């Protein structure tokens with residue numbers, strides 16, 4: 001069951017994020033890796049900044065979470081994490097499909113460029129990597145992340161965003 005997360009879920013969200021984020025150890029730049037990957041304070045600030053978490057509940061327990069954040073003309077999918085023991089069973093897919101249904105805006109997703117599994121997860125769901133030339137501008141415009149993370153991240157976009165932002169063909173006079 002997919003459900004909206006409440007204040008009472010804060011500790012569980014925190015645990016799921018940090019359990020699943022262990023996948024980044026040795027993969028993302030060493031300076032960006034710390035344990036816990038996301039502190040309680042950082043998570044609170046993200047929620048205050050407008051990220052709304054949704055969770056997958058099984059047997060009364062949350063097994064995965066995904067955040068959605070409204071950013072004017074686009075929607076961001078933020079912090080997608082599934083408990084390692086139940087990854088690869090469709091939970092991330094269910095969460096993503098659910099969030100796609102609750103927004104009408106084009107969707108952008110940022111992730112570490114070395115998190116190849118996450119990139120292929122999104123690509124399997126129709127997202128495409130945004131050109132390198134545009135990615136930094138988008139990360140600066142819509143995300144509040146450190147410079148090092150901007151340099152080592154990619155942006156994936158859904159078909160709606162791609163359609164609205166493809167470069168017009170310039171015809172020769």
Ligand SMILES: CC(C)(COP(=O)(O)OP(=O)(O)OC[C@H]1O[C@@H](n2cnc3c(N)ncnc32)[C@H](O)[C@@H]1OP(=O)(O)O)[C@@H](O)C(=O)NCCC(=O)NCCS
Pocket residue numbers: 020021023079080081082083086087088089090091092093094110111115117118120121124
């Ligand atoms: C990325 C993540 C959210 C996907 O959720 P999930 O429930 O595991 O994914 P699903 O079962 O719905 O989809 C499976 C697909 O995800 C990818 N995937 C998920 N876990 C994977 C793993 N351990 N290794 C490689 N690919 C994996 C694959 O593309 C897989 O497709 P395949 O079975 O055809 O190879 C989850 O694996 C996760 O929490 N990973 C660690 C944290 C992370 O990278 N988060 C992304 C932040 S943007």
